[in-house]
Amino acid sequence: MINKVISGADEAVADIPDGAILMLGGFGLCGIPENCISALLRKGVKDLTCISNNAGVDDFGIGLMLKTHQVRKMISSYVGENKEFERQLLSGELEVELTPQGTLAERIRAGGAGIPAFFTPAGVGTEIAEGKEVREFEGKKYLMEKWLKADFSIIKAWKGDTAGNLIFKGTAQNFSPMMAAAGKITIAEVEELVPVGSLNPAQIHTPGIYVQRIFQGKDYEKRIEQRTVSQ
Numbered sequence: 001m002i003n004k005v006i007s008g009a010d011e012a013v014a015d016i017p018d019g020a021i022l023m024l025g026g027f028g029l030c031g032i033p034e035n036c037i038s039a040l041l042r043k044g045v046k047d048l049t050c051i052s053n054n055a056g057v058d059d060f061g062i063g064l065m066l067k068t069h070q071v072r073k074m075i076s077s078y079v080g081e082n083k084e085f086e087r088q089l090l091s092g093e094l095e096v097e098l099t100p101q102g103t104l105a106e107r108i109r110a111g112g113a114g115i116p117a118f119f120t121p122a123g124v125g126t127e128i129a130e131g132k133e134v135r136e137f138e139g140k141k142y143l144m145e146k147w148l149k150a151d152f153s154i155i156k157a158w159k160g161d162t163a164g165n166l167i168f169k170g171t172a173q174n175f176s177p178m179m180a181a182a183g184k185i186t187i188a189e190v191e192e193l194v195p196v197g198s199l200n201p202a203q204i205h206t207p208g209i210y211v212q213r214i215f216q217g218k219d220y221e222k223r224i225e226q227r228t229v230s231q
Contacts, residue, residue: 001196002163004214009039012187012213016045016152019072023108023148023179024052024062025155028081028225031172032061033156035189035217040065049073051148053104053175055085060223066094075148077101081225100128103145105175111149112181112210119144153183156217157206160190161197164211165204173205180210189217 006012013036016022026032040048041064048071055074056063063082065071073095079085088094099107100122110118119142123129133144155176158169166188168176180186188206193216 002208004164004208004211005162005193006213006215008215009035009189009217010042012036012189012215013039013043013045013152013154016040016043018045019047019049020045020151021049021149022051023150023153023155023175023183024050025153025174025176025179026061027053027171027174028078029057029061029223030225031156031168031174031176032056033154033187033189033217034061034220035156035215036154036187037061037064040070041068044068044070046070047072049075051075051104051108051150051179053101054078055082057081057225058084060221069093073097075099075104077104098128099145104148105178107145107148108175108178108182110147112178115147117144117146148182150179150183151185153179153186155179155186155188157188157190159192159194159199160188160211160214161194161199161208162214163196164188164208164214165196165199166190166206166208166211167199167203168205177206180206185213186211188214190214191217191220 075097103122123143124141157166159167188211
């Protein structure tokens with residue numbers, strides 16, 4: 001029987017080298033692989049290229065790795081909640097490739113599907129289009145964007161089984177299923193790890209064929225990025 005279970009986050013990231021390209025799941029602070037990020041901090045791996053919708057906040061998520069200068073380049077969409085990110089960007093310490101959110105999602109999906117490039121109207125006529133091919137289809141201009149792939153995709157799911165099949169909960173699904181398909185090695189941390197056969201096949205979001213390593217995480221903080229309350 002297939003068993004992809006490993007001992008924990010430290011074993012999961014043990015072979016990630018300096019200079020690796022990582023995809024990290026999550027949207028804001030929802031569905032981020034907290035345990036693996038902590039393990040990367042302990043490991044001290046550096047010069048990373050991180051592909052993620054956002055860069056966490058100053059003291060949580062990828063923001064922790066920015067603080068320790070482990071990230072060389074970010075390929076992201078929304079980065080407005082991280083002052084350290086802003087400081088490193090303006091000082092030239094951090095290379096940044098900003099991508100419209102839908103384009104980022106499609107570039108990741110294309111990487112998993114084996115599609116080298118595609119055309120989108122998003123970004124035409126802006127700084128995003130600099131150096132990229134533009135073609136006209138039916139009287140409208142489209143920008144060519146290339147796929148994104150990673151050495152390691154690191155994601156978090158709600159439930160998973162020992163064969164790597166995953167179920168995400170609510171909006172925590174976000175970018176993670178696409179990233180699982182676009183990584184050479186996909187690492188999944190889950191809140192609940194169950195035996196094979198325990199999950200309803202109709203509810204599985206990511207089949208185990210895309211996952212190489214899985215472990216049950218612990219001590220999830222699940223922060224709220226911004227809390228707004230009435231008086």
